[in-house]
Amino acid sequence: MSAAPYVVAGWLFLMGCHGLATSRNLIHAVGCLAVCQSSTYVLLLAVGYRSGATAPVFSDIAPGSRPVVDPVVQALTLTDIVIGATVTALLLSLVVQVAKRHRTVDPDELSELRG
Amino acid sequence: MTGELPVLLGLLLVAAAGTGAVLVRDPVRQSFVLSLLGLSLATLFLLLQAPDVALSQLAVGSALTPLMVLLSVRKVRRKARSERREERE
Amino acid sequence: MTMRLRMWVLALGGLGVAVLYVLACLNLPSFGGDRHPYGDRAVRAALARHTANTVSSVNFDQRALDTLGEESILFGSVLGTVVLLRQTRDEDRQQPEPARVAPSVRRYALFALPVTLLIGLYIVTHGQLSPGGGFQGGVVVATSLHLLYIAVDYRALERIRPLGMYEVADAAGEAAYVLVGAAALLTGWAFLGNFLPYGTFNTLSSGGTVPLLNAAIGVEVTAGVVVLLARFLDQAVEIASTDEEAEDPA
Numbered sequence: 001m002s003a004a005p006y007v008v009a010g011w012l013f014l015m016g017c018h019g020l021a022t023s024r025n026l027i028h029a030v031g032c033l034a035v036c037q038s039s040t041y042v043l044l045l046a047v048g049y050r051s052g053a054t055a056p057v058f059s060d061i062a063p064g065s066r067p068v069v070d071p072v073v074q075a076l077t078l079t080d081i082v083i084g085a086t087v088t089a090l091l092l093s094l095v096v097q098v099a100k101r102h103r104t105v106d107p108d109e110l111s112e113l114r115g
Numbered sequence: 116m117t118g119e120l121p122v123l124l125g126l127l128l129v130a131a132a133g134t135g136a137v138l139v140r141d142p143v144r145q146s147f148v149l150s151l152l153g154l155s156l157a158t159l160f161l162l163l164q165a166p167d168v169a170l171s172q173l174a175v176g177s178a179l180t181p182l183m184v185l186l187s188v189r190k191v192r193r194k195a196r197s198e199r200r201e202e203r204e
Numbered sequence: 205m206t207m208r209l210r211m212w213v214l215a216l217g218g219l220g221v222a223v224l225y226v227l228a229c230l231n232l233p234s235f236g237g238d239r240h241p242y243g244d245r246a247v248r249a250a251l252a253r254h255t256a257n258t259v260s261s262v263n264f265d266q267r268a269l270d271t272l273g274e275e276s277i278l279f280g281s282v283l284g285t286v287v288l289l290r291q292t293r294d295e296d297r298q299q300p301e302p303a304r305v306a307p308s309v310r311r312y313a314l315f316a317l318p319v320t321l322l323i324g325l326y327i328v329t330h331g332q333l334s335p336g337g338g339f340q341g342g343v344v345v346a347t348s349l350h351l352l353y354i355a356v357d358y359r360a361l362e363r364i365r366p367l368g369m370y371e372v373a374d375a376a377g378e379a380a381y382v383l384v385g386a387a388a389l390l391t392g393w394a395f396l397g398n399f400l401p402y403g404t405f406n407t408l409s410s411g412g413t414v415p416l417l418n419a420a421i422g423v424e425v426t427a428g429v430v431v432l433l434a435r436f437l438d439q440a441v442e443i444a445s446t447d448e449e450a451e452d453p454a
Contacts, residue, residue, distance in 0.1 A: 002235045008126045010225050012133045014218050019137035021214045027142040027187055031149055034180060035133045038156055041172070042129065045163045048243060051119070051236035055164045056247060056258035059333045059406055063251050068258070069164045070243030071250070075262035077160075078171045079274045082339040082425060085175045085183075086281035089432045092187045093288040096439060099191040119236070166335035167259045170327065174343035179429065182347075186436040193440075 005046030012039035026095045026105045030088060037084050041077045048073035125159035142188045146181040153177035254402040255411040256333045263337065264417040268396040271417070272381060275424060279378050282428040286371070289435040295443050302357045313355030320348035328422035332411040338418045342425025350433060358441055367434055370427040377424025384416050 012035055019032030048070030054061065056071035099105050102113055132152035139145045153176020160169035233239060250261035263271050291297065324344030331337030353361040385396035393399040396413075403410040 003229070004123055004126055005235050006229045006232065008130045010222065010229075011130055013225075014222065015134055015137045017218060017221075018214065021210060024140070025142055027184060027191065028140060028145055031142065031145045031184060032137050034149060035136050035152070038129075038133065038152065038176075041156065041168070042126075042159070045160060045165055045168065046235055047232060048165075048240065049163050049236050050238060050240060050243075053164060055166050055335065056243070057166070057256060057335055058251065058258070059256040067238075068243075068247060070240040070246075071258035071262050072242045072246050074165045074168050074259045075267065077165070078168045078259065078337075078339060079263060079271060081168065081171045081175050082343060083274050083277050083281075085179050085343075086278045086285075086428065086432065088180055089183055089436070090281040090284045090288075092183055093285045093435070096187055096190050097288050099194055103194070105191055167257070167337065167340070170335055170340040171343070174340055174347065178347050179343060179433075182433070183436055186440040189440040190436075193444075197444075 005042060005049075009039045009043035009046065012036070012042065024106050024108065026098065026107060027092065029107070030091045030095065033091070034084070034088060037080075041081065044073040044077050122159070122162050125155065125162050128155040129159050142184060146184040146188070149184065150177045150181040153180065251405075253398060253412060253414075254405045255414050256406045257331065257335065257337070259335075260331045260337050260414055260418060261411065263339075264332075264414045264421075265398050265412070268385070268413075268417060271421070272385065272396065275378060275381060275421060278424065278428055279374065282374060282431055285432055285435055289439050291438075291443050297442050298444055300358045300441050302359065305355065305357070310355045313351045317348060317351040317355065320351065321345060324348055328419065329408070329415075331418040331422075332414045333406060333408070338421030338423075339425055342422045343429055345422075345426045346429035346433070349430065353437075358437070361437075365430065365434060367431065370430045370434075373423055373427035374431060377420050377422075377427060380420040380423070381417055384413055384420065388413070 016032045016034075016036030016039065019035065020029050023029040023032060050067055050069045053067040053069045056068040056074070095105060098110065102110055104110060104113075129152065132148060132155045136145055136148040136152050139148050153172060156176055157169045157173040160166075160172055246262050246266060247258050249266055250258040253261060253265060255261035255265065324341050324346075326341070327336035327344055328338055328341030331341065349365065350361065352364060388397040388399040389395055391399045396417075398412040398414070400412040400416075402412050409415065
């Protein structure tokens, strides 16, 4: 049990890399990159978890009454999720431009074009 | 360790959804699997006592990213379709 | 590179990463362990500054400079997308036809729009108290506006979405964050220091500069996401290159 989150994070990362390397469509590749990103979220939150603890929010519990999980990794993850979405948008707009200029979104055809 | 069982189930769900998102090769279908991955990640984060992160993942992963993928697919396909038509003529 | 060779390179790289990753994980604290030195210190610092939501305190007070970097990435990505997806000279705008919406969809979307908008604003403003904040609430507010596209049509969305204003708001959010940080310098604190009085614990005005920075991020994320979605919708619905005919209904 104690290794399961780390295994899942590693699995997601390697699966995403596999998808990136074998993808025949750049839009699909951007989706695979999103899977790679989500592996880092799982890893970070797994590092910060504490058994039997509650969320690090003190609006409804008295401070010190219960153990809380690590808020630092949560802060890292939460900003990265929103930033990651805007970077995905930037990548997708690059794909739209590639499709306009080269009339294909297959990475293999694109490298053939360049010769 | 029975208290950790929901976390384990959430992890399995995330692993399955992530694998599916890579193996589904059609971007339109992939965007649906990505939104499923977003939902399962949000559930997992909630179980890991991270409501802030779950909220963020719910808004971004299940709505925003799949929507942008779908819009890009539509743009790219629309272009390809009109070109195929030209070739035929 | 042939597919076969590529798969070999991939397998080799994947194996290398897997081995290094396992070795690294052996030294990580075990899952669910009780030792979190950084977390405990962050919680103590957040309580000392009267911020109930520790995560917001880390984002907007203890590590506010990191968040400035993060939001600059956001700003840069939005800027890049706007430049990449602009209308070029060989492209035309087509006015989309108003589509017929099923009455039940329209009723549901028109009901959900104000509710979602309100939830989004609540999440932004209560970031220092309960789970939420500018990042999450901003995305909710921005996507809720697009329910109007589902309920009515694209032109209705364009009417409530003066895009220029949102682009200005995006920059204003970024600028406000830096200005609040600079104001701390004037009062003798470090850049982005929490120079305001901390207020009463667990009230809306608690946390010093946390609510201000939180609101600045909320404005920036809302405006940024609206601009992003507008650019993608423009490309998918309206803009067509001149050699492209009107879209067939298929």
